[in-house]
Amino acid sequence: MSSLPQTEPAFPASHRSRAATTLAAVPPQATASQVWRALGTAGNLRDLYDGGGTTAALDPERLAGLLAVVDARGDNGVTLSVLVQTASALPMLAACASRTGPVRQALEEALSGVSLVALAATDGAAAGSDLTGLGTEVTIGPDELLLTGGKRWITTACEADWLLVLARHRPGRHFTSFTWVLVPATAPGVHIRPADTGLLTGSATGHVELTQVRLPLDHVVGRPGRGMVTFARYMGTERLAGALWTVALTSRVLADTKERLIRRHVDGRPLWHNDAVRQRYAACLVQVRQLRALCESLGERVVRRQDLAAAALLKSAAGLVADPVLAACAQLQGAEGFARDGAQHIRSEAAVLGIGGGVTELVLGTVADNVDTVLAELRS
Numbered sequence: 001m002s003s004l005p006q007t008e009p010a011f012p013a014s015h016r017s018r019a020a021t022t023l024a025a026v027p028p029q030a031t032a033s034q035v036w037r038a039l040g041t042a043g044n045l046r047d048l049y050d051g052g053g054t055t056a057a058l059d060p061e062r063l064a065g066l067l068a069v070v071d072a073r074g075d076n077g078v079t080l081s082v083l084v085q086t087a088s089a090l091p092m093l094a095a096c097a098s099r100t101g102p103v104r105q106a107l108e109e110a111l112s113g114v115s116l117v118a119l120a121a122t123d124g125a126a127a128g129s130d131l132t133g134l135g136t137e138v139t140i141g142p143d144e145l146l147l148t149g150g151k152r153w154i155t156t157a158c159e160a161d162w163l164l165v166l167a168r169h170r171p172g173r174h175f176t177s178f179t180w181v182l183v184p185a186t187a188p189g190v191h192i193r194p195a196d197t198g199l200l201t202g203s204a205t206g207h208v209e210l211t212q213v214r215l216p217l218d219h220v221v222g223r224p225g226r227g228m229v230t231f232a233r234y235m236g237t238e239r240l241a242g243a244l245w246t247v248a249l250t251s252r253v254l255a256d257t258k259e260r261l262i263r264r265h266v267d268g269r270p271l272w273h274n275d276a277v278r279q280r281y282a283a284c285l286v287q288v289r290q291l292r293a294l295c296e297s298l299g300e301r302v303v304r305r306q307d308l309a310a311a312a313l314l315k316s317a318a319g320l321v322a323d324p325v326l327a328a329c330a331q332l333q334g335a336e337g338f339a340r341d342g343a344q345h346i347r348s349e350a351a352v353l354g355i356g357g358g359v360t361e362l363v364l365g366t367v368a369d370n371v372d373t374v375l376a377e378l379r380s
């Protein structure tokens with residue numbers, strides 16, 4: 001059997017190996033905070049951004065490398081926490097931080113690994129797919145902010161020091177009605193409870209209640225009324241990150257599945273030599289390789305040009321690839337797939353790739369909205 005020619009790794013080894021070295025010293029059961037602190041202390045978080053985090057511009061290749069080494073630890077919850085913080089919360093803070101003040105403080109603390117930041121958009125009062133219907137309100141007074149409402153299914157919430165909360169400062173669905181507020185998790189009136197789930201437990205996902213939370217005016221993140229615009233810009237980076245994580249996660253499970261198929265014998269032959277098995281497996285490889293090619297071709301456009309159509313393509317592709325590939329791997333592992341934390345469990349956890357940050361159906365709608373651009377590119 002001929003093998004593929006060796007090529008340069010697509011993602012630079014230096015950043016990746018630095019992060020791998022950092023994480024090699026972190027115990028396997030470490031919490032999201034412990035992993036984040038280790039990465040921050042070693043400078044691996046600052047490494048991701050142009051200017052070491054002074055700008056919001058994230059390097060897609062470095063992000064891919066970091067997510068791959070975090071994913072290799074096999075704790076999908078912790079990876080989700082790292083993903084949302086690095087690709088969504090930190091770029092938003094960097095884009096909005098002044099030279100001093102709490103937003104700068106939260107950014108610097110997070111980059112150093114000292115603090116964790118949760119991004120709280122999904123609201124208790126509305127479907128996640130109906131973001132402009134959100135109910136959390138901020139009153140911007142002459143001297144202070146007053147925040148009331150609730151957020152649900154927020155990654156990292158239970159370990160976060162800061163919550164980046166999307167609120168409305170006036171009624172209605174117009175995109176200028178929304179503002180981000182930086183809330184210390186210990187502020188009076190903030191109550192966080194863990195989400196009742198057995199999936200992604202390392203992600204410290206929780207629900208947040210905000211009851212008459214009073215904060216100084218400098219806790220507004222960016223300008224009032226710019227909340228949705230800022231979110232749309234940086235949601236693209238999270239969507240790219242979701243696609244990059246899908247590549248890392250599915251490749252890890254595919255590699256494990258191949259080893260098992262080689263070891264498993266039926267009628268004296270390894271299952272790996274069964275043609276039907278090989279073809280099913282190869283179809284998965286093709287899908288993952290296509291997704292990686294999509295990441296490589298669209299990554300820069302998402303982070304440098306905030307191309308939301310490209311981000312929607314990536315997010316949809318990730319949602320459409322993760323489930324069938326992981327389902328095939330789980331099936332090919334037979335009963336072993338049902339072992340604790342086995343392939344069936346991973347498959348359930350990976351369903352977040354088609355839910356978090358926008359359900360697949362919704363992002364496919366965005367792809368359809370951009371049909372002419374996509375077709376023009378395909379036909380050029």
Ligand SMILES: Cc1cc2nc3c(=O)[nH]c(=O)nc-3n(C[C@H](O)[C@H](O)[C@H](O)COP(=O)(O)OP(=O)(O)OC[C@H]3O[C@@H](n4cnc5c(N)ncnc54)[C@H](O)[C@@H]3O)c2cc1C
Pocket residue numbers: 084118119120121122126127128129130152153154155156200205352355356357358359361362365
């Ligand atoms: C583990 C986990 C972590 C999360 N972390 C965060 C976080 O850190 N921050 C945050 O803000 N949110 C977070 N979320 C929330 C997530 O963003 C929302 O769950 C998501 O936006 C979907 O909202 P929903 O759950 O209310 O589903 P709904 O909006 O109620 O949708 C339910 C289902 O309806 C269908 N549907 C919805 N809209 C459409 C449509 N337009 N067309 C066709 N079908 C449709 C889809 O099948 C969808 O899955 C997290 C969720 C999970 C599960």
